[in-house]
Amino acid sequence: MTQLTATGSPFEIGERLVRGAKLRVYVNAPAAMRDIWAATEVHGDAPFFVYAGERTTFAEAHVRVRSLAAHLLAAGIGKGDRVAIGMRNYPEWPIAFWACQSIGAITVSLNAWWLAHELEYALSDSGATALLIDGERYERLAELLARLTMKTVVVARGEVHGSNAQLWADVVFDTDPGPLPAVEIDPDDDATILYTSGTTGAPKGAVGSNRNHITNLFNTLLGGAIAMAGAPAPEPGAAPVAPPRGVGLCTFPFFHIGGLTTMYVINATGGCLVTQYKWDVDEALDLIEREKITAIAGVPTVVRALLEHPDAPNRDLSSLASIAQGGSPVPPDSIARIESEFAGKVSPGNGYGLTETTSAVIANTGAAYFAHKNSVGLPVPVCEAAVFDEAGVRLGIGEVGELLVRGPNNVRGYWNKPEATAEAFTDGWFHTGDAARIDADGYVYVVDRIKDVVLRGGENVYSAEVEAAIFEHPDISDVAIIGVPHQSLGEEVTAVIIVKPGASLTAGELQSFVAERLARFKVPSIVVFSDEPLPRNATGKVLKKDLRAKYLNGS
Numbered sequence: 001m002t003q004l005t006a007t008g009s010p011f012e013i014g015e016r017l018v019r020g021a022k023l024r025v026y027v028n029a030p031a032a033m034r035d036i037w038a039a040t041e042v043h044g045d046a047p048f049f050v051y052a053g054e055r056t057t058f059a060e061a062h063v064r065v066r067s068l069a070a071h072l073l074a075a076g077i078g079k080g081d082r083v084a085i086g087m088r089n090y091p092e093w094p095i096a097f098w099a100c101q102s103i104g105a106i107t108v109s110l111n112a113w114w115l116a117h118e119l120e121y122a123l124s125d126s127g128a129t130a131l132l133i134d135g136e137r138y139e140r141l142a143e144l145l146a147r148l149t150m151k152t153v154v155v156a157r158g159e160v161h162g163s164n165a166q167l168w169a170d171v172v173f174d175t176d177p178g179p180l181p182a183v184e185i186d187p188d189d190d191a192t193i194l195y196t197s198g199t200t201g202a203p204k205g206a207v208g209s210n211r212n213h214i215t216n217l218f219n220t221l222l223g224g225a226i227a228m229a230g231a232p233a234p235e236p237g238a239a240p241v242a243p244p245r246g247v248g249l250c251t252f253p254f255f256h257i258g259g260l261t262t263m264y265v266i267n268a269t270g271g272c273l274v275t276q277y278k279w280d281v282d283e284a285l286d287l288i289e290r291e292k293i294t295a296i297a298g299v300p301t302v303v304r305a306l307l308e309h310p311d312a313p314n315r316d317l318s319s320l321a322s323i324a325q326g327g328s329p330v331p332p333d334s335i336a337r338i339e340s341e342f343a344g345k346v347s348p349g350n351g352y353g354l355t356e357t358t359s360a361v362i363a364n365t366g367a368a369y370f371a372h373k374n375s376v377g378l379p380v381p382v383c384e385a386a387v388f389d390e391a392g393v394r395l396g397i398g399e400v401g402e403l404l405v406r407g408p409n410n411v412r413g414y415w416n417k418p419e420a421t422a423e424a425f426t427d428g429w430f431h432t433g434d435a436a437r438i439d440a441d442g443y444v445y446v447v448d449r450i451k452d453v454v455l456r457g458g459e460n461v462y463s464a465e466v467e468a469a470i471f472e473h474p475d476i477s478d479v480a481i482i483g484v485p486h487q488s489l490g491e492e493v494t495a496v497i498i499v500k501p502g503a504s505l506t507a508g509e510l511q512s513f514v515a516e517r518l519a520r521f522k523v524p525s526i527v528v529f530s531d532e533p534l535p536r537n538a539t540g541k542v543l544k545k546d547l548r549a550k551y552l553n554g555s
Helices: 033-043 060-074 090-100 114-126 135-141 212-230 257-268 282-289 300-307 332-341 364-370 419-423 463-471 507-515 545-550
Strands: 012-020 020-028 045-052 056-057 082-086 105-111 130-134 154-155 192-196 205-209 247-252 272-275 295-298 322-325 345-355 359-365 385-390 403-404 430-437 446-450 454-456 459-461 477-485 490-500 526-529
Touching: 012 114, 012 430, 020 212, 033 060, 033 090, 033 257, 033 507, 045 060, 056 060, 060 090, 060 154, 082 090, 082 114, 082 205, 090 105, 090 130, 090 257, 105 114, 114 135, 114 205, 114 300, 130 135, 135 154, 154 463, 192 212, 192 257, 212 257, 212 359, 247 257, 247 282, 257 295, 257 359, 272 282, 282 300, 295 300, 300 322, 300 332, 332 345, 332 364, 332 463, 345 364, 359 364, 446 463, 454 477, 459 463, 463 477, 463 507, 477 545, 490 545, 507 526
Parallel strands: 045 272, 082 105, 082 130, 105 192, 130 154, 247 272, 247 295, 295 322, 322 345, 490 526
Antiparallel strands: 012 020, 045 056, 192 205, 345 359, 385 403, 403 430, 430 446, 454 459, 454 490, 477 490
8 A cells, every 4th residue: 555655656645735624635637527438448449338138349439438428518518517317327428427527517417216206306406407317218208398497408318308318329420520629627517416315305416526436436446456566476587467357246226326337337437337227136147147247336235245146156247356335234154155255256345325425435356355344445545534522533443433424525515505514514524324333453344324323222223234244144045123102111122024935933932042142132123024125215224214104104
C-alpha cells in the first residue's frame, strides 16, 4: 500500500481542496468519466457486452456511444443537462451512460421497478429533459409523456406510439459519426443523480461528481494492484503472463450504485459484462461455464442461491476468480462456505458503501475476509470512518454508535433538497444511519440500521448479529430480525424465518440453537415461519418496515 500510493506512483495520494474541504485524493486520476471511456477504445474487437446471445465489442460500443451522443447534442442536450436512463440491464444501458458522460450531461438513473407515478416523480424532481428507456418503462410512461417537457425520448427494445418518441434503432447507428466535440469537465462537476432506495418517504437524488466515481474506480484498481502484489512470484526465467480479461456477471441492477460501479469498473479495465433479463440461478450457472465468468457480484441472497444450488458441485466453476457480495449484511456462514469450497481459487470480497458514498468506502478482501468474517473491512486509503454518539462525540475502540464517513467518495448532497443535505452531511462527514463499532486494528463492524435496533428491556439487540447466528443453522434459507412492541420489555426480538424446502424446524429448536451462540436476551422470543419470500427492495435490502406492519397487524 505504501509503495503503490507513494509520490510518483500511479496511485499517488495527496491532499487537495475539494469544495472547500481538504481531502486525500488520487492526484494522478483523470479529470472526468469521459476520459475513462475514451481510454477504453484501445480494446477494439475485444468483447464488451454479452446478453441473451447478443455480443458487442468495444469498437462497436464506441461507435454507438458517439452516435447517441451526437443525437443528444443535436436535440439540444449538453453539459449539465439531465438525461434519464430507465431500463433493465440491457446492452443499451452502458451505451446511454457513456454517451451522457461523453458530452458532460448528468445521468439520472431511474429505478426499473418503479411504477408510473414514481418514474414521473424522479423525472420532475431532476428536471430531466431527455429520456432513454426500454419498452417496458415507455409503456408505463406513455400517457404521461405529453405533459413532460422532453427534448428527446428514445426507446430501446420496444415500440413507440405517436410522434413523442423515437426507436433506438432510428437514432443509434453502427456508422461512426466521427469524434465528438471537446467539452471541459472539472473533476467536481456533477456526473450522476442516483435516487436512494426510498424505503421510507420519497426517494432523494444523490448528486455524484466525476471525482466521486473516478475515486471509486481508483479504489477498486488499487485493491486489484495490492492483490497482484501479494500473488506468488513467477518461476525464475518464466515469461511474463498478462492477466486474462475479466468477464463479469453483474446481478446488481445498473440503476443501483452497486450495478453502476460494477459496470464502469469492468468497462474501464477492458473486461466483458454479462447480464440476464432477470436473476436466474440455473441460467447463471450455464453462463459461468459457457462464458468463462471470472467474477460475479451480487447481494448475499443471490450469492447464497448460487453456492447452495444442488447442481453447483457438478458444474465447471473453475473460471471464477472473484465472488463479491454487498448491498445488505453478508452472513458469515456464506463467507465460510466460500472459504471451504473455493479455498485458494477465488478472491472473495465484501464491502460497505451507500449511494451517498459512491459505492464501497470500506472493503474486506483476501485473507482478511476469512479472518474477520463479521467485518465489512477497512476504510479505503483516501477515506475516513469513525463512530459517533448522538451528541456528536467520537467514540472509542469497540464502542457502538453511528458510523460516519468522510472523503472524496461522498456526494455533494441531494438534488434540490438543502435541508436533507444539511441533515445528512456535517463538516464533510456523511451520516450513514448505521450502527457500528471499530476494533483496535481499524476493522469496521456494522451491527444494524439505527432505526432497526431492537430495544429489549434496556438492552440493544442488533439484528445483524442475531441474523448471522441463525444463518448458521443448516435448515435456514432466509431470516429477518425485527422488534415488536411488548408491554414491559419495550420490544420483543422477533425472527421471521424461511426454512429450506423439506426441512422441519420448530421455534423451540431454533431458540435453543441461538441460545448456544448468543446471550439469552438476544434469543428471539417470537419465531414466525413464513411461506412467502421476505420483502426486499431492488437492492436486496429487507423491507423491515413492511414486516413490522404485517406482523403488528397480526397477519
